[in-house]
Amino acid sequence: MAVNLYIPPESNIFAVAGVEIGTAEAGIRKANRRDLTVFRLAEGSSVAGVFTLNRFRAAPVQVCEAHLTAAQGIRALVINTGNANAGTGESGLQAANDTCVALASLLGIKPVQVLPFSTGVILEPLPLQRLISGLPLAIDNLQENNWFAAAHSIMTTDTQPKIVSQHVALGDKTITITGISKGAGMIRPNMATMLGYLATDAGVAPSLLKEMARDIANRSFNRITVDGDTSTNDSFIVIATGKSGLHVDSTSDPLYAPLYEALACAATELAQKIVRDAEGATKFITVQVEGAKTGEEALKVAYAVAHSPLVKTAFFASDPNLGRILCAVGYAGIADLDVTRTKLWLGDVLVASQGERDPNYQEADGQRVMKEAEIVVRIELGRGDISDTVYTCDFSHEYVSINADYRS
Numbered sequence: 376m377a378v379n380l381y382i383p384p385e386s387n388i389f390a391v392a393g394v395e396i397g398t399a400e401a402g403i404r405k406a407n408r409r410d411l412t413v414f415r416l417a418e419g420s421s422v423a424g425v426f427t428l429n430r431f432r433a434a435p436v437q438v439c440e441a442h443l444t445a446a447q448g449i450r451a452l453v454i455n456t457g458n459a460n461a462g463t464g465e466s467g468l469q470a471a472n473d474t475c476v477a478l479a480s481l482l483g484i485k486p487v488q489v490l491p492f493s494t495g496v497i498l499e500p501l502p503l504q505r506l507i508s509g510l511p512l513a514i515d516n517l518q519e520n521n522w523f524a525a526a527h528s529i530m531t532t533d534t535q536p537k538i539v540s541q542h543v544a545l546g547d548k549t550i551t552i553t554g555i556s557k558g559a560g561m562i563r564p565n566m567a568t569m570l571g572y573l574a575t576d577a578g579v580a581p582s583l584l585k586e587m588a589r590d591i592a593n594r595s596f597n598r599i600t601v602d603g604d605t606s607t608n609d610s611f612i613v614i615a616t617g618k619s620g621l622h623v624d625s626t627s628d629p630l631y632a633p634l635y636e637a638l639a640c641a642a643t644e645l646a647q648k649i650v651r652d653a654e655g656a657t658k659f660i661t662v663q664v665e666g667a668k669t670g671e672e673a674l675k676v677a678y679a680v681a682h683s684p685l686v687k688t689a690f691f692a693s694d695p696n697l698g699r700i701l702c703a704v705g706y707a708g709i710a711d712l713d714v715t716r717t718k719l720w721l722g723d724v725l726v727a728s729q730g731e732r733d734p735n736y737q738e739a740d741g742q743r744v745m746k747e748a749e750i751v752v753r754i755e756l757g758r759g760d761i762s763d764t765v766y767t768c769d770f771s772h773e774y775v776s777i778n779a780d781y782r783s
Contacts, residue, residue: 377651377652378651378656378659378748379659380537380652382538383540387428387539388523389540389541389551389554391551391729392576392619393616394519394521395518396414396415396517396519396521396524396525397404397412397739398527399511399512399513400511400512401512402459402745403455403456403458403506403509404456404457404495404496405457408657411455411456411506412455412525413451413453413514416450417618420449420625422490422584422615423585424439426611426736427607428566429609431607431733433461433463433493433497434460434463434475435460435471435491436610437468439492439610442487442490447485449488450706451482451490453478453491453492454476454493454529455494455495456493456494456528456557457504457531458501458668458685459496460606461497462498463500463501467500470500470501470503472486473503473507474507477780478510485673493774494557494608495531495544503506513729522555523536524700526538526555528555529555533558533753534652535648536555537556537558538553538554539552543634544619545637546630548577550575551714552574552637552638552641553575554572554573554641554645556569557569557649569646571642571646572592573611573642574613574615575615575620575634576618578615578620580622580623580625582623583623583624583631585624587635590639591613591638595639595643596645598763598765600765600766600767601650601767601768611642613710614655620643630724634663650768656768659748660681660690660749660751661750661752661764662680662763662764663764664676664677664754664762664763667758668755670758670761675707676707677754677763678765679703680700680752680765681698682764686699688769690745695721695741695747697721697727700726700752701719709742712756713757714730716757716758717730718752719754719755720754721741722744722747722751723744
């Protein structure tokens with residue numbers, strides 16, 4: 376069951392002018408579920424993306440990168456669930472390209488203006504004809520405010536849809552930001568088994584949007600981990616249609632910073648919702664590392680803690696076996712770490728200092744915090760003034776069950 380995951384009512388999910396979305400049942404892997412989603416974007420929209428660093432990146436990821444590089448003006452997205460089209464070689468690439476050709480023909484645009492996305496089982500051929508047969512149904516369903524249906528349509532092992540939406544006042548304009556994401560397992564930065572789509576009716580220059588997408592991903596989707604596995608299909612897309620009349624063309628524009636902040640906050644909420652709905656999760660855990668020399672150092676420590684199966688299973692059991700956290704800090708890869716300057720807090724409880732258990736620490740205090748659904752682990756390294764934060768969850772019996780039965 377998801378941990379404190381907020382799903383806004385449909386009345387609070389706002390259409391983004393210049394974006395239409397349609398969904399359909401294509402039977403990609405299972406019957407009687409919507410598993411195909413099409414976005415149609417207004418001409419002149421800026422689109423930027425950040426993708427997985429897995430060397431076995433899926434065929435649709437490769438096609439997306441090529442089409443964005445071509446800079447022909449992206450006009451459509453097509454997303455299927457149930458099949459990742461990854462580890463499928465040249466035939467997979469052909470299937471991804473054929474998907475673009477089919478959708479482009481139906482929408483009257485060029486294939487290079489289409490971005491394809493797939494998520495699901497790896498190493499299995501994409502059922503291309505089912506996908507193509509579903510495209511007219513998705514196009515017939517195109518609507519401006521179909522975000523809620525799309526959030527459901529892109530789900531795989533997710534138990535809840537992930538969606539954010541808000542109006543933001545900038546200058547003399549009010550803009551809309553709405554986004555959806557999916558992901559529950561095979562989640563690790565660079566990026567995770569996740570798809571994320573964030574749209575605004577603000578206008579952003581294409582080159583600037585590319586920088587913004589990268590920076591936003593590093594702040595949000597590259598700060599979450601569930602199980603330490605980087606997927607083959609991760610994709611995060613930012614769309615700026617410009618239909619609000621507000622346009623930002625450079626970082627020196629006074630509206631750049633508030634627009635970036637609003638988009639980054641929305642992306643962070645989407646990323647956190649992935650962790651809240653992680654496979655089998657019962658705890659949402661924030662790992663804060665402070666006093667590092669560098670950002671890289673802070674993240675080494677944060678991810679050592681967040682990835683540790685021993686730490687994660689202790690959280691699931693609400694067992695304050697907190698030496699496991701210190702162990703992870705110690706093997707994070709900081710060769711000259713002075714453990715006597717390191718401090719560990721669990722929530723508001725100081726657990727360790729001076730290289731040992733703090734003299735005032737009581738296990739009952741640790742137990743109290745461990746039983747909470749949302750827990751903050753704070754680590755002070757005493758080496759500098761750099762800090763960073765990672766979001767993760769516990770490991771439960773259900774995580775094993777879900778992944779053992781995933782293909783059945």
